[in-house]
Amino acid sequence: MDQLLDLLGGLPRVALSPSHLLNGEVTTPYGQDPSPESVEAAWRDLSGDRILPPWILLGRRDTPNGTVWRLSWCPPRGPLPASVEVALPEGLWALERLTSESGPEGWNLRILASPLGTWVGLWEGARCERLHGPYPSESEGIDRVRAIAAKTGVVPTAEIRGDWNVPSAHDLRALASSYPESDLLPTTESVWRGGIRADHASFARVLAILAAFATVTLGLGLLQATAWSLRRSQDTRLESVQPLLDRVASLRKSRAILQDSIWIRKDALAPNSVVDRILSGIARKIPDGTSLQALALERSDTGWRVRTEASLSDWNQVQPLAQALRAVPGVAKVVIASQARSGTGVSAVLEMEGTWP
Amino acid sequence: MALSLPPGSRETLRSLAPWLAASLALQVGMRVVWLDQTRAFRADLGRAAELRQVVPEPAALRAQIAFLEHDSALLVSRLAWARGRAIESSDPGAYLAARLVPSMGQEGWKLQRVRAESKAGWATLDLGAQADFDQILSGLRRIRLQPTAIQIRKFSVRPSEHGLLEVELQVAGPTGTER
Numbered sequence: 001m002d003q004l005l006d007l008l009g010g011l012p013r014v015a016l017s018p019s020h021l022l023n024g025e026v027t028t029p030y031g032q033d034p035s036p037e038s039v040e041a042a043w044r045d046l047s048g049d050r051i052l053p054p055w056i057l058l059g060r061r062d063t064p065n066g067t068v069w070r071l072s073w074c075p076p077r078g079p080l081p082a083s084v085e086v087a088l089p090e091g092l093w094a095l096e097r098l099t100s101e102s103g104p105e106g107w108n109l110r111i112l113a114s115p116l117g118t119w120v121g122l123w124e125g126a127r128c129e130r131l132h133g134p135y136p137s138e139s140e141g142i143d144r145v146r147a148i149a150a151k152t153g154v155v156p157t158a159e160i161r162g163d164w165n166v167p168s169a170h171d172l173r174a175l176a177s178s179y180p181e182s183d184l185l186p187t188t189e190s191v192w193r194g195g196i197r198a199d200h201a202s203f204a205r206v207l208a209i210l211a212a213f214a215t216v217t218l219g220l221g222l223l224q225a226t227a228w229s230l231r232r233s234q235d236t237r238l239e240s241v242q243p244l245l246d247r248v249a250s251l252r253k254s255r256a257i258l259q260d261s262i263w264i265r266k267d268a269l270a271p272n273s274v275v276d277r278i279l280s281g282i283a284r285k286i287p288d289g290t291s292l293q294a295l296a297l298e299r300s301d302t303g304w305r306v307r308t309e310a311s312l313s314d315w316n317q318v319q320p321l322a323q324a325l326r327a328v329p330g331v332a333k334v335v336i337a338s339q340a341r342s343g344t345g346v347s348a349v350l351e352m353e354g355t356w357p
Numbered sequence: 358m359a360l361s362l363p364p365g366s367r368e369t370l371r372s373l374a375p376w377l378a379a380s381l382a383l384q385v386g387m388r389v390v391w392l393d394q395t396r397a398f399r400a401d402l403g404r405a406a407e408l409r410q411v412v413p414e415p416a417a418l419r420a421q422i423a424f425l426e427h428d429s430a431l432l433v434s435r436l437a438w439a440r441g442r443a444i445e446s447s448d449p450g451a452y453l454a455a456r457l458v459p460s461m462g463q464e465g466w467k468l469q470r471v472r473a474e475s476k477a478g479w480a481t482l483d484l485g486a487q488a489d490f491d492q493i494l495s496g497l498r499r500i501r502l503q504p505t506a507i508q509i510r511k512f513s514v515r516p517s518e519h520g521l522l523e524v525e526l527q528v529a530g531p532t533g534t535e536r
Contacts (some may be wrong), residue, residue, distance in 0.1 A: 197372050205375035213382040219396040227401035234408035244418040251425035258432040265439035267531040273509035276497035283490070296513035 007039045010201040012085035012171035014349040017184050019074035023130050026069045034069045054182045056092050059128040076184045085193045086176040088345035094119040108158035120145040274357055281328040289313050303355035312346045330354040442506040445534030449480030453530050460499050465492040484526040487517050505530050
């Protein structure tokens with residue numbers, strides 16, 4: 001996963017590779033860093049016309065003649081790893097580990113046991129003077145570095161042991177960034193590999209975009225499938241009740257037809273006219289001394305309407321007759337339409353309205 | 358076979374390729390694929406929600422069917438009753454006269470005039486007769502108790518000779534045909 005992220009980020013792959021360590025020094029004007037030309041000149045002095053190898057700057061010491069830079073040339077030892085863009089000498093990591101250790105003032109030996117062997121360096125305080133290794137055994141390394149130191153009249157007074165750890169990809173990239181001159185790969189090879197790495201990174205980014213597209217599409221597809229499933233379940237429910245719905249529709253339709261048929265025949269449903277009851281009801285309410293001369297009944301929109309002519313002995317019987325007729329069942333209204341003297345009596349025309357009992 | 362490209366174009370291509378791919382993916386996704394997926398997703402969800410609300414439960418439908426069947430049965434019987442009360446005859450007027458005239462005669466009505474006709478879904482019978490008051494009441498009661506539906510549209514009485522009353526009566530019965 002980390003490698004994939006490094007590839008997407010376009011970060012170079014860095015690895016350690018075995019190399020020789022050839023110690024030397026370069027003197028520059030006070031305060032100036034060593035230029036590649038000065039390092040190459042020092043290399044020429046040491047090895048003639050051989051190709052300038054990568055180098056590691058070990059430390060510096062200011063002297064009256066200028067700044068003396070201690071360095072180690074690192075000719076590769078064996079084939080370089082094929083799958084990296086930067087190959088650093090293994091000694092560079094040993095130098096990092098030993099430099100991170102705090103030591104006493106004065107000359108001291110710093111020893112680092114690693115899976116590759118034992119690295120032994122000569123330090124003056126916090127400044128590295130020399131670095132050698134890896135030696136098959138610690139005692140051999142210590143003896144040889146002490147012997148080298150003794151030739152220059154230096155006697156280390158202390159031995160400091162560092163802790164080895166496997167560098168992470170991040171550590172190695174930081175190291176490669178800090179020591180660009182230490183890359184064991186030839187420049188053209190490094191550029192070519194960087195191009196290939198950039199091609200792969202670009203391709204990986206395209207693939208990542210396509211994967212993101214596919215992921216979003218898949219996610220939406222899952223939502224779509226879920227929604228389809230919900231709809232399908234509801235469709236299934238609808239299908240399961242469809243016969244019942246059809247039955248309801250059929251019953252409603254047939255009921256509507258029945259209702260229409262009944263509406264057409266609604267007159268046949270009405271009860272028969274009960275004129276006999278109205279007539280007998282009126283007859284029972286006629287007071288003594290009063291007689292009806294004529295009676296006409298007809299249907300109205302709301303019930304029935306009666307117009308009758310009554311003969312009464314005097315005027316005072318007209319209102320009681322009307323009052324009595326109002327008590328007939330179903331009668332809603334009694335109106336005296338006219339009243340007139342007729343011979344020795346009185347003739348009154350009454351109009352009644354009512355509903356069917 | 359190595360691909361030969363102009364100087365600098367390889368770097369440009371490798372820089373632009375992810376952007377081109379992202380742009381293309383976004384265009385295709387947002388305008389075609391994701392748009393269609395979203396539409397289908399929303400349509401399915403909407404349809405499911407609609408069906409969830411619209412489609413009734415089977416138990417409710419069965420109850421409704423039971424109610425409708427019961428109601429239809431009532432309507433059928435009511436329709437049968439209405440049909441039974443309507444005059445089903447090729448000559449409804451004559452049928453109505455045949456049902457009522459003899460009955461009125463049996464009740465003591467002295468018929469003077471009878472006219473029957475059928476019009477606009479109704480059979481109509483006009484009667485003119487003489488009878489006393491009790492005969493009139495019993496005749497009207499006999500009309501009321503007829504099994505067919507009969508309306509008395511007009512009814513009038515007035516004194517006549519020999520202590521009788523002169524009756525004018527118009528009755529009508531539905532024929533069960535279209536009006």
